Amino acid sequence: MHFLWLFYLPSLALESHAAGEGGLEFPTFDGKDRVQEINKKNYKQELRRHEMLCVLYHETLPQDKGLQKQFHMTEMVLELAAQVLEDRDIGFGLLDSRKNAKVAKKLGLEEEGSIYIFKDERVIEFDGELSADTLVEFLLDLLEDPVELISNSREQRAFEKMDEDIRLIGYFKGEESERESAASQPFIQLHADKIKVAKHLTLKMNEIDFYEPFMEEPVTIPGKPNSEQEIVEFVSKHRRPTLRKLRSEDMFETWEDDMDGIHIVAFAEEEDPDGYEFLEILKEVARDNTNNPDLSIVWIDPDDFPLLTTYWEKTFKVDLFRPQIGVVNVTDADSVWMNIASDEALPSAEALEDWIEDVLSGKVNTEDDDDDVGYSDEDGEEEEDDDEDDVDDDDGDHD
Amino acid sequence: MHFLWLFYLPSLALESHAAGEGGLEFPTFDGKDRVQEINKKNYKQELRRHEMLCVLYHETLPQDKGLQKQFHMTEMVLELAAQVLEDRDIGFGLLDSRKNAKVAKKLGLEEEGSIYIFKDERVIEFDGELSADTLVEFLLDLLEDPVELISNSREQRAFEKMDEDIRLIGYFKGEESERESAASQPFIQLHADKIKVAKHLTLKMNEIDFYEPFMEEPVTIPGKPNSEQEIVEFVSKHRRPTLRKLRSEDMFETWEDDMDGIHIVAFAEEEDPDGYEFLEILKEVARDNTNNPDLSIVWIDPDDFPLLTTYWEKTFKVDLFRPQIGVVNVTDADSVWMNIASDEALPSAEALEDWIEDVLSGKVNTEDDDDDVGYSDEDGEEEEDDDEDDVDDDDGDHD
Numbered sequence: 001m002h003f004l005w006l007f008y009l010p011s012l013a014l015e016s017h018a019a020g021e022g023g024l025e026f027p028t029f030d031g032k033d034r035v036q037e038i039n040k041k042n043y044k045q046e047l048r049r050h051e052m053l054c055v056l057y058h059e060t061l062p063q064d065k066g067l068q069k070q071f072h073m074t075e076m077v078l079e080l081a082a083q084v085l086e087d088r089d090i091g092f093g094l095l096d097s098r099k100n101a102k103v104a105k106k107l108g109l110e111e112e113g114s115i116y117i118f119k120d121e122r123v124i125e126f127d128g129e130l131s132a133d134t135l136v137e138f139l140l141d142l143l144e145d146p147v148e149l150i151s152n153s154r155e156q157r158a159f160e161k162m163d164e165d166i167r168l169i170g171y172f173k174g175e176e177s178e179r180e181s182a183a184s185q186p187f188i189q190l191h192a193d194k195i196k197v198a199k200h201l202t203l204k205m206n207e208i209d210f211y212e213p214f215m216e217e218p219v220t221i222p223g224k225p226n227s228e229q230e231i232v233e234f235v236s237k238h239r240r241p242t243l244r245k246l247r248s249e250d251m252f253e254t255w256e257d258d259m260d261g262i263h264i265v266a267f268a269e270e271e272d273p274d275g276y277e278f279l280e281i282l283k284e285v286a287r288d289n290t291n292n293p294d295l296s297i298v299w300i301d302p303d304d305f306p307l308l309t310t311y312w313e314k315t316f317k318v319d320l321f322r323p324q325i326g327v328v329n330v331t332d333a334d335s336v337w338m339n340i341a342s343d344e345a346l347p348s349a350e351a352l353e354d355w356i357e358d359v360l361s362g363k364v365n366t367e368d369d370d371d372d373v374g375y376s377d378e379d380g381e382e383e384e385d386d387d388e389d390d391v392d393d394d395d396g397d398h399d
Numbered sequence: 400m401h402f403l404w405l406f407y408l409p410s411l412a413l414e415s416h417a418a419g420e421g422g423l424e425f426p427t428f429d430g431k432d433r434v435q436e437i438n439k440k441n442y443k444q445e446l447r448r449h450e451m452l453c454v455l456y457h458e459t460l461p462q463d464k465g466l467q468k469q470f471h472m473t474e475m476v477l478e479l480a481a482q483v484l485e486d487r488d489i490g491f492g493l494l495d496s497r498k499n500a501k502v503a504k505k506l507g508l509e510e511e512g513s514i515y516i517f518k519d520e521r522v523i524e525f526d527g528e529l530s531a532d533t534l535v536e537f538l539l540d541l542l543e544d545p546v547e548l549i550s551n552s553r554e555q556r557a558f559e560k561m562d563e564d565i566r567l568i569g570y571f572k573g574e575e576s577e578r579e580s581a582a583s584q585p586f587i588q589l590h591a592d593k594i595k596v597a598k599h600l601t602l603k604m605n606e607i608d609f610y611e612p613f614m615e616e617p618v619t620i621p622g623k624p625n626s627e628q629e630i631v632e633f634v635s636k637h638r639r640p641t642l643r644k645l646r647s648e649d650m651f652e653t654w655e656d657d658m659d660g661i662h663i664v665a666f667a668e669e670e671d672p673d674g675y676e677f678l679e680i681l682k683e684v685a686r687d688n689t690n691n692p693d694l695s696i697v698w699i700d701p702d703d704f705p706l707l708t709t710y711w712e713k714t715f716k717v718d719l720f721r722p723q724i725g726v727v728n729v730t731d732a733d734s735v736w737m738n739i740a741s742d743e744a745l746p747s748a749e750a751l752e753d754w755i756e757d758v759l760s761g762k763v764n765t766e767d768d769d770d771d772v773g774y775s776d777e778d779g780e781e782e783e784d785d786d787e788d789d790v791d792d793d794d795g796d797h798d
Contacts, residue, residue, distance in 0.1 A: 022732035158675030276557030
């Protein structure tokens, strides 16, 4: 449970007359109320009336003027989202956790501060950054068909590039209602129906492969053809990946899903050569350890969270212009970080795995920072099991 | 010149007590003023005092209460940026275009509503979305060394992946002051000093290659070794690419750089298989036409601008869940769009090039929408000069 939404003023837009900017006018809140209170009188009707219903489950409005102002700002996020999405048949509402406790119970709402989206008899929780951008993007994605047809090599490369997400790909002929309905769960499912693509992906008819984020090798869901329930159970069971990216659309959900109160956090700027290199090493580590249930590394790209970057640098006392990996206590944000000699001497996958072992065994922990395990860069062979290499590597500058 | 900054309320953050969210507290404006008025008395001192000075060049504060409120919001963006970057030795200021016209002239400020950053005797204009996120990310990037050392194959792949930017790569031994100072221009320069990497990139000693966005083949800057002036002149001359991505950090700069009042705009979601496929076709078109000075396609990924997506759909009357390409009149946002039969029958590179020719010749224009040129999908061979293909393609569903 988090309260941050209550205090975060998101990006809105006021009236705009961008002279000579035809084509780039940001939306402006027109002051018209579109978000309504959801209560026992209207909730059934609202659920029926819209293709999607988007409800903020919130604490009772506090007395404190400041908190009220901040709550109003949160309402504004919903109002702007409702206005921007006006033509999309999405209802927007606020549900007071005390005043309308019974309705909340009926709807199965649990986490105050979360937004719940109702679609096709399903409830999807939005537990991300409560800004208009993030919420609108999330809702627009929900409106898109979760099933994509992979019918040529370019679309297949697109599928391979989407490695930050959990992906399912099945090989089917014609319509598969089971598949379709499973796909309306909040995870992506893709669909290859071209036999050549299927062959390339080593898919047999009616077989569904599960790709964990950043994994090259899929796991085939056993017992094909699979029922919707089987698919959902399999995905739920394999939901927490070995390496996951912190994303604004589910950042709190990810952060709350800690491992006994800690996270192993890696900072790497994908657009920076050193950051990219470190990320490649992290993927290598994740692939080697994909069957370790105790390991889930949270990768943060500082470029995705500019407003948090300097806060993280202060809180964790690290330089985020360089790749970093550490252990963070999610309760008090106490942390300890691996000692990386320099950008030009990143740890090898092996060195990282040794350090992670020390973390999981408790040898490295946030309580005694003196116990910081340094990295000796004598074995800085980044390139080891790195197949696609087309130019040799030079470790000369590692010593 | 644009006024949009004056009316756009960006993402701020108020006080936050994220219970149990140790590690994810968004910054909160503490109310302390850090942004000061820049005038003839203090501008020299401010330039001397900081590593970087960040100045919003603005119109004189209007009488209108609403406009004043909106201007205050813009100030808040700077205040939050100043607070977040407090430890970075960056000065923040406001410069009134009427009140301090002389100082503006001395500093060479021209576009009201733009932010100018002074660093190492250079002026860099920020003409992007005026939100705290975008501005802070831009400033943090400026603090990073623009020269990156490419010393192994992973870093080289990182370089190859950064294809949205103008990139320079040179092959040098030791320090090159010319190179360093050229690099502090607001464009990226990378530096390979490992002979194997250089060979792979077909670079000779002291040679500098210029990569236009989305191009695989570089152009070598003639007359090596090049002086800073030669490098800067070459880049300025080749600045406008054949295909460019609309990015929040320079969206207005890009939009203002129109071709005789129009833009050829392509919408493609890179994360969507059809969008990715269309983008690959666009890159093919760009590569075939890289020497055509009259062609510069603006690629917009709707995922990057969730708040503008539905506005664009209304203004341009297109469905942005699907790839689209059209001509937009930047003054009145009037537009005409290519008729793309379906996601499963995207136009081939050839068909796109024919359509673009019709645009450049004026046959397709925003004035007579009846003249909309349809796309006959008989020649829908997306795969034509598509080398890396590892699986065959199936155009069956194009007819």
